[in-house]
Amino acid sequence: MVGVLRRSLLALVATAGLAACTSEKPKEETPTSSPAPEKASPAPEKAEAGTSEFDLNRGGDRPLPTKVWLPATAGARPLIYFSHGLTSQPDDYAELLTAWQAAGFVVAAPKYPHTWHDAPEYNAGDIVNQPADAQFVITEVLKALPGRIDANRIAAAGHSAGAITTIGLFSGSRDERLKAGVLIAGRQMPQPAPFAGTPSPLLFVQGKLDETVTYEQAYGAYNEVTWPKGFLELPQGTHLPHRDQPAVVAATTTDFWHWTLDGDEAAKQKLPQDASSTGVAGLTSTF
Secondary structure, eight states, X not given: OHHHHHHHHHHHHHXXXXXXXXXXXXXXXXXXXXXOOOOSSXXXXXXXXXXXXXXXXXXXXXXXXXXXXEOSOOSOEEEEEEEOOXXXXXXXXXXXXXXXXXXXXXXXXXXXXXXXXXXXTOOGGGGGGHHHHHHHHHHHHHHHOTTTEEEEEEEEEEETHHXXXXXXXXXXXXXXXXXXXXXXXXXXXXXXXXXXXXXXXXXXXXXXXXXXXXXXXXXXXXXXXXXXXXXXXXXXXXXXXXXXXXXXXXXXXXXXXXXXXXXXXXXXXXXXXXXXXXXXXEEEEOX
């Protein structure tokens, strides 16, 4: 299975035009202290929101400096692991990741050693190694923050090549700790490994005008999923749907996290409404 995944990922890099998943530049970030979302259960204790940095390394040439966004909520909260796209880094997605943080989730995102924009030895084909990096980082962050993360509520998300990495975590490199996933501008490999393991809800987010990962490629991956799944379509969206319509993407994905990680059925019911609230997107799902 590893050999299939390696060949598939390398073929994808050669054919899908993923040389640059984003042109966004890192933005300066300041800690936030937004309140936890309203729930039927009593509100959890508050804590100081902010970020932490961890200098992780999976041995040899695989440094994985990881930024963690901590919410203003004390106690153990769900973890969302995020994978950036080629020539990108976590701070390029700060607007979306801080929205998840403000909703009460811990978010962890590393710089992959050979695919972020200032990598000393840039190599797009190295995405074949990123699912193993992801599993390592999740394990280390759990060790570092045992009182802040609920180890039974972990999810994964990613954009472009990061979404391909995330697909790996639900297929050929299945991580059974993952309860849900969000794939932004993501697609399956040319020789796909089937989605495997315990069924976990997946939400695809796709711009119909994306020329890097096409609508047809993304929808093809969606069709391969036999679990509960959703497809958030932005008709005027490009390869950066989270930047084209940040409010819609943030609201819909946050609903999804509250449902899948918090067990919030009201959030599940809000998904179609938040997806279509401004008329710029629509949701198809089997939820």
